[in-house]
Amino acid sequence: MGGDKRLRGEGQVRAQIEAALLAQRGSLIGWVPVCLGVGVGTYFGLGSEPDTFVMVSLCCAGLAAMVSARLVPTAFAPLLIAVALALAGVCAAKYRVTSVEAPILNFRYYGPIEGRVINIDRSASDAVRLTLDRVVLARMAPERTPARVRVSLHGTQPLAGFTPGDVLILTGHLSPPAGPAEPGGFDFQRHAWFLQLGAVGYTRTPVLRLDVPDALDLGMRLFAMRMAISSAVQEAMPGEPGAFAAAIMTGDRSGIGQGTLTDLRTANLAHLLAISGLHMGLLTGFIFAVVRYGLALIPGVALRWPTKKIAAICALCVGAFYLALSGGSVSTERAYIMVAVMFVAILLGRRALTLRAVAMAAIIVLLWQPEALVGPGFQMSFAATTALVVVFGALRRFDLSGLPRWTRPILSVVLSSFVAGLATAPFAAAHFNQIAHYGLIANVLSVPLMGALVMPAAVLAVCLAPFGLWGVGLWLMEVGLRWILFVAAAVSSRDGALGHVWAPDWYVLPLLSLGLLWIVLVTGRGRLGGVILVAAAGVFWHQTERADLLVADSGSLIGLQGADGRILSKASGNGFVAGIWLENDGGPVPQAQAAGRTGLHIEGRVTEATLGGWRVLQVAGKTALAELAGCAGADVLISNQVDAGIRPCVVYDLARLRNTGALSLNVAPNGDLLIDTAHAVAGQRPWNMRQGDLPAPIRLSLAQRKRAADATLLTQNQTDQ
Known part of the structure; x- marks a missing residue:
């Protein structure tokens, strides 16, 4: 029984x-x-x-x-x-x-660089950057030469004379793409791998044109057309509006100043710059509407021809040209795939905006460019699109006919901005450590104008250009863009416009994504599982703890977590790394301000940090290192120089840091000191050129305080070096 x-x-x-x-x-x-x-x-x-x-x-x-x-x-x-x-x-x-495998430079190079211009943009420090292919380096075999290099230009440069496809020669510094600024941080080496970018650097000497090719391939002709249009737009529309217009028409953002970029990011309007889903959707939607309703005005055509499908084909063709003209960035390619799926659904007689269409677009992107999954663009664009499809699909079940007709577009814009902002907020916070508190207001005031005026005016300018009348379209564009820039400046200048959060642990975002997808895709009471996953992600994010001490891979900068935020060992130098640390802490203050906090003992070129009874010394320069007796009582010694001696402590000199990458030091609950390395977290992958065994994390127990007698520790120290 x-x-x-x-x-x-x-x-x-x-x-x-x-x-x-x-x-x-x-x-x-x-x-x-x-x-x-x-x-x-x-x-x-x-x-x-x-x-x-x-x-x-x-x-x-x-x-x-x-x-x-x-x-x-x-x-x-x-x-x-x-x-x-x-x-x-x-x-x-x-x-x-x-x-996409291509050679990566494995040493620091200084000397002549020759290459063909395939892209022009700006760095985070507002310096013009050139991306070069067909690279030639002195005394380097072709099979070892990077396929592409990116060089920032400092000093006075004759930029106006360069055109796409020009073969340039310059003298500059190159180095391999840098690893994460901290263990578990953004891996630029992986990002560069998929761009086939084998080296990055800078030059302070004039860049010279070596050759002008007689004929360009299709890709370079499109690039030349893009830069020519960008130059013409900025000439006809000077200042930041012209640079903005060039960015949305051609994808060339090299003319936009850092101040404008900061305002747009603070107001959560930076997505208006990138040629992504919004721009591609507005452009193709405008073309679709114009062609469809234009054909509907011709009775013979409207009654006999499939005008809706003809309009969809025209929109697809215009979108494809826009994709090619804008340089085919990852975000633009992803946006075109999404609108292409939508218009193909129309051609097949299916409803365009459905979860099925979004899923098909995601499948194509993941199979074509799997690396897009780990980037913010993929996550934010699909989060926004999925949320909009779900919400507006749910609204179809409600009778809104009682609302005045004039209120419906306004409510649609407000609701779409709110839903898209809410859906992308956790991903923006996780990747960029910031939340735009007035982003909804800024988008409601800007996005409608983008769709109703700016993008149609851009199409009008292109159509009138052959007749020399494109100034009409550009004038209309300028009116809309000046308003958007005004909104960005006004919103960003308000107190509390931007909030900051600390970076979550690596597993938080996947858990959050899975929970949100579970809520959307599962029917019935099973959706409760998704709610539980989202709640768990929120708890884990809140419980995320930042490293007690961070060490840059150069050995020149350390940052101790204090009660008021991270304390940096110097007020200038290693500014890029310092900025990333402070942003990930959720407290992006100026480096000088972080260096002015108390908590580190600095005497000359020696900085001392104390972590739960453990002493860490950071020594800068050869002289200070040579004058140091042993470890001066420290448990861990950091140096930006190569140290050939044997010392009675754990030593991370420049040679060892090149092998380990950046460090994080944490005190465990039992008092042990845990030292983790960026390369150990990143693993042994093709993009970081790791050879042999990875540098293992170190755990120092309180029983190891007598370092001179700890032969095992000294042996490991010598072996790692």
């Missing part, structure tokens, strides 16, 4: 599980990009690169899961397909990494 009851109970549980799974079949397409994303994210989170045998095994396992899905009950088949899709995501990411 007991056995029969147990079997009946198990059968009931199985039946309930099957019923719950079958109830979700209507939204299974939405889980396809989620499963692919799990595989892609897993690949990028690995601590070492999977070899060929592992990848072949994963592919075989994925095929086996797909075959097995046909042999199990219908309700359980999606679970096996989900496993196969996750493994497919791993394989897609691995293939992408292999397909």
Whole structure:
């Protein structure tokens, strides 16, 4: 009897599980990009690169899961397909990494640099940057030369004379792409890998034109056209409005000043600069509406031709040209894929704005550019689009005919801005450590004008350009852009316009994303699971603790976490790293202000930090290091010089820091000192050129305070160096 009851109970549980799974079949397409994303994210989170045998095994396992899905009950088949899709995501990411492989500079280079101009933009310090391909470096074999390098130009440079495709020669400094500024931080090396950017640097000497090619390929002709249009727009519309107009028309943002960028970011209007979903949607939507309603005015055409499909084809073609003209950045490519899916749905007689269309666009992006998953652009654009589709889809069930007609567009703009802002806020906070408190107001005052005036005026300017009348369109654009810039300046100047948050642990954002997707895709009471995941992500984010002490990979800067924020060891120098630390702490104050806080003992070129009884010395310069007797009683010694001696403490000199990358030091609850390294967290991957064993984290216990007698510690210190 007991056995029969147990079997009946198990059968009931199985039946309930099957019923719950079958109830979700209507939204299974939405889980396809989620499963692919799990595989892609897993690949990028690995601590070492999977070899060929592992990848072949994963592919075989994925095929086996797909075959097995046909042999199990219908309700359980999606679970096996989900496993196969996750493994497919791993394989897609691995293939992408292999397909873009290019040489990376593995030393610091100074000398002549030759290359062809393929991009012009500006750095964070407002310096003009040139991206060069067909690179030639002195005494370097072609197979070891980076495919592309990026050089910032300092000093007086003859920029006006350069055109896309020019072969330039200059004398400059190059170095490999830098690793994370702190363990677990943004990995620029991985970002540069997918751009095939093998070296970055700067020059202070004049850049000279070596050759002007007689013929350009299609890509360079488009680049030349883009820069010519940008130059003409800025000439016809001087100042920041002209630079803004050039950015949204061609993707060239090199003319925009840092002050304007800061205002736009503070007001949460920086997305208006990037040619992304908003611009592509506004442009193609405007073309679709003009063509469709224009054809509807011709009775013979409207009655006999499929005007809606013709308009969709025209919008697709215009969008493709806009994509090519703007340089084909990742955000623009992603935006075009999304609108292309929408217009293809129209061609097939399907509803355009659905979760199915969003899922199809995400699938295409993840298979084509898997690395987009870990970037803020992918996460924010799909979060906003998904939220808008869900909310406006839900509103269809309500009768809003009682509202005055004139209020509907206003409510639509306010609601869309609110929903998109709310959906993207956690991702913007996690990636950029800031929250624009007045972003909704700024978007409500700016986005409608962008769609109703600026983008249509841009189309009008292009249409009138062959007749020499594009000034009419540009004047209308300038009116709208000046208003947007005014709103950005007014909002950003208000007290409390920008709030700051600290960077979450690595697992918080995936957990939050999965929870939000769970709420959207799961039907019935199962949505409660998504709410629990979102709440857990919020708790974990709140409990995230920043490192007690951070050390730059140059050994020249340390930052101690104090009661009032991070205390820096110097007021200038290593400014980029210092800025990242302070932003990730949620307190981006000027470096000089952070250096003025009390908590570090600085005497000459020696800085002392105390962490729970552990002493850390940072020594700058050869003279100070040579004058130091032993470790001067410190447990850890940091130096920006190479130290050839053996000292009775853990030493991180310049040579060892090049192997470990940036450091984080934390005191454990039991009093142990934990030292982690950026390279250990990043793992042994193709983009960071790690060879041999990774530098292991160190744990110093209180029993190791007598360093001179600790032969094991000294041995490890010598081995790592």
